[in-house]
Amino acid sequence: MTQKMAEAVKHLPKIDSQTFANSKYYKGGFEQKMTRREAALILGISPSASKLKVKEAHKRVMSLNHPDRGGSPYIAAKINEAKDLLDSSK
Incomplete structure (x- = not known):
């Protein structure tokens, strides 16, 4: 067996750091205080997106990550924080 x-x-297949360096995914954790850029990255939209785009993106991302459907409560909180930040600054 061994x-x-x-x-x-x-x-x-061999996986090197260059494989992930060219990845389309954001590298790194969350910032101490969420910025507009980070909020936009979380929701997958432009930082200058309209309120309607923010609402649609929030609904889409939250439906995929909701804790009642097996998602992380922490990630769901960050998604809500991103929506609130982008909504409040318009």
């Missing part, structure tokens, strides 16, 4: 596992690991 020998088969070792062979399987040898045949796995």
